[in-house]
Amino acid sequence: MSKCLVTGGAGFIGSHITDKLVSEGHNVTVVDMLDKNVHKGKRPDYLNPKVKYYFQELSEFSIPADTEYIFHCASLVGVSNSQNCMHIFVDKNITDTSWLLQDCLISKESGHAKIKKIIHCGSMAPYGEGTGVFDSPISEGWELKPKSFYGITKKTQEEMIFLFGQTHNIETISLRYFSVYGSRQALGNPYAGPIPIFIEQASKNKPITIYEDGNQTRDFVHVSDVVNANLISMKTHYSGHAFNIGTGK
Numbered sequence: 340m341s342k343c344l345v346t347g348g349a350g351f352i353g354s355h356i357t358d359k360l361v362s363e364g365h366n367v368t369v370v371d372m373l374d375k376n377v378h379k380g381k382r383p384d385y386l387n388p389k390v391k392y393y394f395q396e397l398s399e400f401s402i403p404a405d406t407e408y409i410f411h412c413a414s415l416v417g418v419s420n421s422q423n424c425m426h427i428f429v430d431k432n433i434t435d436t437s438w439l440l441q442d443c444l445i446s447k448e449s450g451h452a453k454i455k456k457i458i459h460c461g462s463m464a465p466y467g468e469g470t471g472v473f474d475s476p477i478s479e480g481w482e483l484k485p486k487s488f489y490g491i492t493k494k495t496q497e498e499m500i501f502l503f504g505q506t507h508n509i510e511t512i513s514l515r516y517f518s519v520y521g522s523r524q525a526l527g528n529p530y531a532g533p534i535p536i537f538i539e540q541a542s543k544n545k546p547i548t549i550y551e552d553g554n555q556t557r558d559f560v561h562v563s564d565v566v567n568a569n570l571i572s573m574k575t576h577y578s579g580h581a582f583n584i585g586t587g588k
Contacts (some may be wrong), residue, residue, distance in 0.1 A: 410458050
């Protein structure tokens with residue numbers, strides 16, 4: 340049994356990672372600011388009773404004693420929203436990551452925590468617009484050219500965590516998620532991706548909206564596969580690597 344911290348662990352992906360860790364017998368702590376755009380000011384009803392929750396900002400949080408693994412899921416999401424709220428995305432995604440890493444360093448040097456690995460919940464957003472052709476997928480190893488402030492912040496998070504791990508001898512992995520879908524995804528959130536939007540439209544007997552010509556492609560991956568990727572990352576000794584998490588179809 341390991342002691343784990345999940346940042347953003349009350350959210351869509353973070354809560355599923357949390358539940359899986361608990362089911363495997365790990366001791367889990369969650370810190371989550373309960374973003375009002377996601378949680379509407381309420382604690383979700385799926386919170387795991389076996390988990391210790393801290394509902395606060397990362398800048399105000401201290402890593403629990405003896406923490407070994409950190410799953411960093413806390414981020415603001417939304418490509419178009421980031422274009423209009425640059426300072427908020429930089430603050431929550433980059434500055435808060437620096438607070439987390441600073442606390443990791445303090446905890447490590449004092450012997451308060453025994454951090455073995457940081458697993459970053461990354462994104463496909465740093466790939467930017469890819470080939471620029473709707474029905475032409477990018478290949479593995481595509482150069483990172485973010486076209487949004489959200490993509491820039493996710494790329495920066497990844498670079499910060501890799502550098503921190505290399506400097507302080509802590510294993511790190513970044514998982515670049517493609518279009519994740521599954522239970523607990525906010526149907527009313529326009530940044531949650533098309534599948535929950537399709538579901539909401541169908542449930543209200545509304546026409547399902549598809550933009551462009553319908554031939555554009557996206558890589559959809561179920562949240563359960565994303566969770567498995569996190570648990571595998573926890574158990575391997577790969578470090579300083581980024582992995583694309585999708586289905587490839």
